[in-house]
Amino acid sequence: MNHLTGLYGLPASTLHDLLDLAAGYREGLNREPEIFDPVLANRRVALVFFENSTRTRFSFELAARHLGASTLSFTAASSSIxxxxxxxxxxxNLEAMKVDAFVLRHPSSGAADFVASITDRPVVNAGDGTHEHPTQALLDILTLREYFGRIEGLKIMILGDILHSRVARSNIIGLKTLGAEIAVCAPTTLLPGRIDQLGVQVFTGIDEALAWADAAIVLRLQLERATGGFIPSLEEYSARYGLTDEKLDRLKRLLPVLHPGPINREIEISNLVADRIQPPGYSSSMLMEQVTNGVAVRMAVLHRLLAR
Amino acid sequence: MNHLTGLYGLPASTLHDLLDLAAGYREGLNREPEIFDPVLANRRVALVFFENSTRTRFSFELAARHLGASTLSFTAASSSIxxxxxxxxxxxNLEAMKVDAFVLRHPSSGAADFVASITDRPVVNAGDGTHEHPTQALLDILTLREYFGRIEGLKIMILGDILHSRVARSNIIGLKTLGAEIAVCAPTTLLPGRIDQLGVQVFTGIDEALAWADAAIVLRLQLERATGGFIPSLEEYSARYGLTDEKLDRLKRLLPVLHPGPINREIEISNLVADRIQPPGYSSSMLMEQVTNGVAVRMAVLHRLLAR
Amino acid sequence: MNHLTGLYGLPASTLHDLLDLAAGYREGLNREPEIFDPVLANRRVALVFFENSTRTRFSFELAARHLGASTLSFTAASSSIxxxxxxxxxxxNLEAMKVDAFVLRHPSSGAADFVASITDRPVVNAGDGTHEHPTQALLDILTLREYFGRIEGLKIMILGDILHSRVARSNIIGLKTLGAEIAVCAPTTLLPGRIDQLGVQVFTGIDEALAWADAAIVLRLQLERATGGFIPSLEEYSARYGLTDEKLDRLKRLLPVLHPGPINREIEISNLVADRIQPPGYSSSMLMEQVTNGVAVRMAVLHRLLAR
Structure with a gap:
């Protein structure tokens, strides 16, 4: 693995190796102080972000620094772009300045693969258009693996705007590689045209989807979808597809719930579901676990791509 | 002390402890090179700024790094906000990423206390609305203590927009805790409604205020006040309340002058008063002392909140 | 040398000393890993940028960190400005916070000298208005010196918007100090009024200029010049002054080509000329060499100004 531009094409063994390494880092993050072997000392990671994302940039920055690397930020607003x-x-240009790796976020699908094709420095895709967001999927998968002890045979339901979601895409690829079954649940206007070719089940009703699932990954609804003609209104989307206690109560079974964040409270996910981490109630919010696992996963990825 | 969200409620002993520690750091800052014991090695300080403030962010960044900590910047413009x-x-989210402390600036009064109520990581208020700005007051107090050798019994006059000033509020609280007497001087439109309940003297004429005072803290006038109906015009404000040599000449006594910066030259303070650090003339500008003391005070605060 | 605000007035010996030191650092940058003696450990460099420039800021950040210094960024957009x-x-204010050096970019010509006149900390000019950009010229000169083995006696042609270019100005000064001959080539509307006093040859036709030159420095054309009345249109500028294979083919001699970047492809320089680093074809693009040399030159400058 020279780059991580997506989970597509990666064998299960590579994913397990990254997850195993990340699981160890996750344990380290729970210690105080968190001190790690500086395997990336004297390495310089360029965080090249053409879209705003404090959360993801922060997470990569922390991951790189935990391993002793130096980070340099490059954002579109203040750039030559x-x-x-x-x-x-x-x-x-950045390569000629001798940075050691690129973490790239870009609005265009395929940007990460394009960059990987023109540099021999490792490229990590931190989200490119509607293509892939591999470290987000890896952290989701790590969260599920820690919760269930395995991925193989799990039934994972992804809820929401599948059409525009690089998170959904990377999760479907990675989870299937590791032997999970996947279903998606969304209004048909938010499903890709060739959804039947993805090898996933499709639900348009949320009750059937929840009844099927071992766990749910709720996607963020870009609020501009309401004005883009994809959904009739935020209220109707929320009533039909928002994950609430009302819908979970009908399930009568504890369901772990993931969300890549940032969340739209009371739109795609209710406050109760977002915040409750244990019973009573039928959801177990994995959101904060995901965030911590995000740092661990990014440490593992940078370690594998950059350590000598 | 788990957080520093304001000076309200802090006993004199806590303030003196912080000032003593800061005074030692201040001495260190005068050495070349400035090298300090890295008591915050392997700690990560998140600078969460929802308002622009290069000066304050810079000062916290330097303070944290002097003690060996790593800083990560989060600004509203590029954030999920x-x-x-x-x-x-x-x-x-930032807490789940395992940052060790928050330095928060926010336009809403009470934001720092709110954040402190939802995290067990130390929170330092770097200014929240019109509430408090405790490190600014501590650096003002340190500056006064270094100049006079004490705070108790001093007569400190705060000049300008008291109504909107978190700096004034924190200074009044901290200086009174340490035994100083406080007066404010401002047009009545820039005084809080319940000013008589604050236990401070009120002057609307600057000559009487200057005659009373051992030292003056001049506040920045937000230029938009002129169009907000608080003052008739910048020119009239400047003529009546701007601190100039003309007014100080009537005093015939050396007066140390503080200002939190950034200054509006020739509006609330004249060039001569802002820049003159020794006689001839009747003012002694403490402005640069304040800036250096700001780094020292922030080192002391981070040290007390974060060191193991 | 206490500051580097421009190349004007610097003797050849100073330039050669900086270039020699930079040449050594350049060798180090080609090693993996690039590890340097931390001669600037515990030093803090403030990058004060009032104009956007990711490239230059990045280059200085890397240079400072290679030598062990800490960098703090200050940009106009988020500043008290x-x-x-x-x-x-x-x-x-930054000086009172005890930063050890300033790297300044500012839209006003003369800003760097002004700053140098009010601080005793070293100031490096990273571009001020249409005045100077000394580290850009030094990296161009280092690139030429590495290519030709010398500067003395070389014929260097600078092509493009001489009138507005601080890069041209610094290069003319530095190259002439080291004994090169200089020519400029531009439409008369993009030449300074007193061009005949600069001691340079002037060509308005590109063929004669190329025939004369040992190497060409192509300047970026600010695209707004087309609407500012300086050139009839981008197309006409490009047809007459854009450096293309068609024009180089008439030369029948290998010409090294430099450009400070960022480039406007197919306007002042063709894709082929920008990207081709060896024959066939009559150009040798130095662009990536320049970028790497930029880090080396900035290391040398910071070393000379800041190391104890």
């Missing part, structure tokens, strides 16, 4: 420089020129 | 995330979700 | 603070107050 506004001067019309091409992506490849930006990357080649 | 624009995606509508709640403050508590932002904080809980 | 929007609150109307003067440049001198900003600098004096």
């Amino acid at each position: 506004s001067k019309g420089e091409t992506l490849s020129d930006t990357i080649r | 624009s995606k509508g995330e709640t403050l508590s979700d932002t904080i809980r | 929007s609150k109307g603070e003067t440049l001198s107050d900003t600098i004096r």
